[in-house]
Amino acid sequence: MDRSLRFFLNKFKQTPHSLRAVPHVNAPDDSCRCDLARLFHHYYVDTYGRCPPDPDPAHFEYARFLANRDDFRFAGDGIGVSTSARRNISTTFGQAFCRWFLHEHLNITYFAHMDAVLNRNLHRGFGNLSLVRTTKGDAPDYVCAEDVDEVFMAEAKGRYSSISFTNSEFATWRQQFSRVEVRDSRGQPRTVKGYIVGTRFTTEENTDSLRSAIYAEDPDSPGEEPLDSELAQTLRAAVVAQHYVSVFQKLDQSLIAAALASATTVPNQLQLQATVWELQLALPNMRFVGGYWPSPDGTLPFAIEDGRAIARPPDPFRLNAGRGTFFGVEESVFRQVAAVARFGLQRAADIRPLNDVAPFYSAISFLRDGTVIGPAEFFFPVDTISV
Known part of the structure; x- marks a missing residue:
């Protein structure tokens, strides 16, 4: 079972092949399809320590709130009766969609929550590296990895209101990458590539022309020089x-x-x-x-x-x-x-x-x-x- 949703890319030098309208042309399509079992899979491993209320992907706890149509759209006016409930659920869904998008289309497989590794400069797992907070405020949600020596940061957002690469809120999301640094043994900041993945959700109360959409950006990352292969590994x-x-x-x-x-x-x-x-x-x-x-x-x-x-x-x-x-x-x-x-x-x-x-x-x-x-x-x- 899957659903369609639109996507928009910003600052991507190359369009991922899975998102191209024509495989050999470096230009994006306007929509993609999301397998709900895989979305649930990411949601489950990211949200629950052990067993969720109903661990069967066919009974994804929020699937019953989806409208019975081809595009990803919530029934009624969405999930949650209060502003805080809607915000919390949107945030959790935004993180699931972020992981799903990076996994399916950018070949990123491994995800660590930032709060599990931030300021762990004495963590033996980091060798001569440290990941430190430089200023107050929200930091990116994830440090994630592909294969061999490819490491990234990622920020996830989910909301019902509109998203635009040019509005002030997206600019504040970009600033989150400046609040953490990967430092080498000399204390010098190293550049780590980052992604922002924001998901705008629609409901049955929205017009048919307005569809749920992913807004993904490949922003510039702070740092004086990139991680070399050994440090990245x-x-x-x-x-x-x-x-x-x-x-x-x-x-x-x-x-x-x-x-x-x-x-x-x-x-x-x-x-x-x-x-x-x-x-x-x-x-x-x-x-x-x-x-x-x-x-x-x-x-x-x-x-x-x-x-x-x-x-x-x-x-x-x-x-x-x-x-x-x-x-x-x-x-x-x-x-x-x-x-x-x-x-x-x-x-x-x-x-x-x-x-x-x-x-x-x-x-x-x-x-x-x-x-x-x-x-x-x-x-x-x-x-x-x-x-």
């Missing part, structure tokens, strides 16, 4: 580690999550066990470490007998039995991240994005960081491992 390693903190919290691997967050290591004498699952659809030869949350009356269509999982529907006559939702991470990625927690941040260089998988079912989402979410009955336990 150091910062990328810290971002990747922070990215997986919330993932491993959801996997109930609290010790690994704590080691990643604090840049410490797990003692070798502690062996950590996990269950490996296979998706019974569309992704052959891929295994995932994870588990499931049952729905309130949910049961799974298998049982454990003599240590083995046996397919067995709990009530073969009932058609409306609840199930559950699976969350996991691809097995090789799980092992690589566990190695970071075991041996130190230098092992984060081994972690690379997986190949993208196009959406293939509306209730399943798989991202390049290896995380997957979908109905529990589509996954089957096949093994246990120790790391």
